Amino acid sequence: MSEESDELRRLLEIVSDKGLKALSVAELDVLRTLLEAKDYGGNKKADGSKKKLIRRINAEIYNKYSPRRFL
Structure with missing residues (x-):
C-alpha cells in the first residue's frame, strides 16, 4: 500500500508543478x-477534487490519443 501511496504522491507532485501535459499516457492511466x-470517505471537498481531477485526466488522455487538428 505504501508503494502505491508513494507513486500517487510522485505523480500528483508532477501534476502540481508541471501540469497534466508533463505525464505520458501510461502515467496518466x-x-x-x-x-x-x-477513498476520501466523509471529506466532500477532497472527493470533489478527486472527481474533477479524474475528469481532467480523462480529457488529457483523449487529447493525447486524438490531438485536435487546426486547418
Missing part, C-alpha cells in the same frame, strides 16, 4: 487508477 482506488 496509472494516476487515474490510483485516484479511483483512493
